Amino acid sequence: MRFCMGRGCMTGYVEMANTALPHQSSEAHEQEQAPPLRVDREGFALLRDRLRAANAANPQFDLQYKRLVALLKTAFRRLESEFGDLIELVVADGDWARYGIDLRNLPFDEVVLLIVVRGSERPFSLYWEIADRVFTKLDDKDVLLQFGLATKEEWDAGSAYARQCGVSEALGIPLLARAG
């Protein structure tokens, strides 16, 4: 849900901006101790159910879903091998995860992954590097896999707010997460 920005929203912004960033040494310690990234089986099951419901009239669903999952897993393997230390969580983000999409509409419907990164910044250079090493050579004309980044602080603040407002489903579906 989006609204044009109004002045009344500024209080929320100040509160969010005041959220303290983690101290560098504690962040480094956290990265050392991080459990490994694992495919979230429950997340994939939920995604499959949502997509299946949106594809009730699509006889090609099983084949298309299998292909989509193979593409996602290729992207995840690359993310893990190239950026594993930086990543906290990968979430299926947007309408395809929240409501499901008819897979026959690909590549025109959005298939977006939100990558939550462990640092306190998400510089343009990181977007470019992730695009370069993970998303540009997937070689699938039928699916354009896109991504966005959020820092862990942004994710935590946004998640807490969504839960408080009772709209947790808007957070998307976790597909790759740290086990433990």
Add this chain to the structure above:
Amino acid sequence: MPSLPARAERKWYYLGLRHLRMSQRLLRSGFADGAVFHAYHGFECLLSAVIAARGYPVPPEGWTTLLLPSGASVQAYPAPEGMIRDFNAHKARLALFDQLADPTNAYYDAYDHLRTFLTYRDRLDSLYYEANQNQLPEDRYSLAFGEALLPALTRFAREVRTEVP
């Protein structure tokens, strides 16, 4: 004597440059979110310039009605590799550009990267308040992000220029 109408590819190209200039001005004034909004539109207009240069109408222009085997009629755009269904004008532009672009040209590499993370969602996030996660456009985009995005798009514009006589 009235001037001749500008060729479509030039119209799109210069509109793209205009968006990039607006983006630059906003960035200098500290509005990273507005800068990203115009940068996104600059990117779209530059894609459109290549589409127009190859003689195709730029979506949402140019759609025709397509009759499916099921009997249903849908809107679609003519494209070299068949019709592109009109689900989403932004994605239709990307798909049409992808079929028309020269993958050996320098601009293709930049396009191939930018299309994966400069998304329709950025168009929305750079303009609107995200109420579900309490995120304002200025939360989403830093000046540093805008300062790095703009040179990448300016370079893309220079490379696309070879397609716009």
